[in-house]
Amino acid sequence: MNAVNNMAISDIYSFGVSHNPFPLTLPDGTYYPDYITTVDTRPIEFLTHFNRVRSNPWSDSTFLDLGCSEGSTTMGLAQMGSTVYGVEGRAEGVNRARFLASLIDFDRTHFSVGNVNDPASYPEVDGVFNAGILYHLEDPVLCLERCASSARSFIYLDTGHSLDDDELLKQTKFAANFGERFTIDYNGLKLNAMNFAEPSDREEKQEGRRRGPRSGIGNSNSIWLSQQSAIDLMIELGFPYHETIRAKLHIPRYRTVFFREKPRDVEPLGNLRKPLPTPAPRQIAIRNARDRDIAYIKSSRQSVTVFGREPLLSGTIADLQANEISVGEVIRFPGTGKDFIASGAVATALNGRSGLIVIAFEDQKTAAHRIMLLDTFSYIFTSIATSSTFAGQ
Numbered sequence: 001m002n003a004v005n006n007m008a009i010s011d012i013y014s015f016g017v018s019h020n021p022f023p024l025t026l027p028d029g030t031y032y033p034d035y036i037t038t039v040d041t042r043p044i045e046f047l048t049h050f051n052r053v054r055s056n057p058w059s060d061s062t063f064l065d066l067g068c069s070e071g072s073t074t075m076g077l078a079q080m081g082s083t084v085y086g087v088e089g090r091a092e093g094v095n096r097a098r099f100l101a102s103l104i105d106f107d108r109t110h111f112s113v114g115n116v117n118d119p120a121s122y123p124e125v126d127g128v129f130n131a132g133i134l135y136h137l138e139d140p141v142l143c144l145e146r147c148a149s150s151a152r153s154f155i156y157l158d159t160g161h162s163l164d165d166d167e168l169l170k171q172t173k174f175a176a177n178f179g180e181r182f183t184i185d186y187n188g189l190k191l192n193a194m195n196f197a198e199p200s201d202r203e204e205k206q207e208g209r210r211r212g213p214r215s216g217i218g219n220s221n222s223i224w225l226s227q228q229s230a231i232d233l234m235i236e237l238g239f240p241y242h243e244t245i246r247a248k249l250h251i252p253r254y255r256t257v258f259f260r261e262k263p264r265d266v267e268p269l270g271n272l273r274k275p276l277p278t279p280a281p282r283q284i285a286i287r288n289a290r291d292r293d294i295a296y297i298k299s300s301r302q303s304v305t306v307f308g309r310e311p312l313l314s315g316t317i318a319d320l321q322a323n324e325i326s327v328g329e330v331i332r333f334p335g336t337g338k339d340f341i342a343s344g345a346v347a348t349a350l351n352g353r354s355g356l357i358v359i360a361f362e363d364q365k366t367a368a369h370r371i372m373l374l375d376t377f378s379y380i381f382t383s384i385a386t387s388s389t390f391a392g393q
Contacts, residue, residue, distance in 0.1 A: 019213040022071040031279030034289040035364035037384035043076025052263035063124040067133035071097025081273035087114040122150040132159035136216035148237035155258040161196035161227040191229040210375035289383035303328030308360025316360040316385040346370040360385035
């Protein structure tokens with residue numbers, strides 16, 4: 001038996017800092033990571049639209065989750081009892097995904113470390129979940145080719161796309177990252193594309209910093225296809241039917257579903273056969289996470305760095321000291337409330353620090369993501385400060 005099967009919820013600390021942008025609910029109803037509550041709607045969207053062309057029982061259906069990170073989407077896709085393969089290029093994400101799947105008893109999810117440029121990463125499945133990965137690649141055409149070869153009936157594509165309108169492009173979130181336009185000739189089909197700047201440092205980890213876990217791996221430039229070009233390519237690859245189910249022009253990012261056969265009308269998905277654990281009410285979940293975090297810090301017998309802004313900072317320090325936890329250093333960050341948290345300023349403030357860090361910001365999510373990029377802390381605790389916002393309620 002794999003040793004991970006004998007682990008408890010408290011063993012999450014041994015896997016280090018989470019890089020997941022969406023929460024997964026643990027068996028005790030707490031959120032992981034506990035500073036994120038934004039529900040990822042995409043797995044249910046995938047299942048709803050796949051159901052329009054599904055011909056086999058759910059238990060016989062198979063899916064591929066490309067760039068699965070820590071597996072929260074993979075497990076979301078497995079909620080109808082299907083088998084789901086999660087492929088991720090970063091081994092630490094796969095290790096955490098395997099642990100989390102074991103913890104919530106999702107034994108029909110299978111995780112592997114793999115490169116999306118490797119044909120071995122594409123088993124034959126009924127549907128492919130391609131979300132947040134295509135626009136980080138140097139060759140998105142090759143990826144879509146392999147998705148089309150892998151998927152028997154359905155592909156869900158959530159990705160950034162270039163825009164043909166320069167004025168609209170200037171108004172987008174990533175306008176500064178876009179480079180030159182060009183055309184790709186695919187067997188006579190003209191595909192409009194644009195360069196996009198990824199982090200210039202190709203190394204995953206270097207001098208206490210890490211490359212963003214939701215950026216490309218090893219490339220400083222990716223290529224964004226226009227949405228129409230992606231649609232034209234998918235038609236060429238045997239998926240003549242499509243629907244755009246969401247568009248965010250300010251990024252610009254689209255969710256599009258592709259079908260080999262004409263799909264049926266959308267129907268209610270019905271009850272989930274294998275639902276994820278039910279989250280506890282936010283207040284209870286955070287307090288339970290806080291109690292678990294306090295217990296872990298005490299058992300580790302390590303001092304902690306406390307980093308944040310008032311008024312949460314003082315309350316967090318008081319809570320730690322009341323629980324006989326040694327506070328090694330207090331770092332007060334400039335600004336108040338939900339003022340912007342600049343990545344460079346965080347790196348400067350925490351330069352040379354490591355170990356356990358407790359943060360006290362109103363915007364815990366942004367602060368945690370900034371600290372995560374430093375790759376020097378063994379764990380980031382957010383629940384202690386967050387729980388204080390519920391005090392007296």
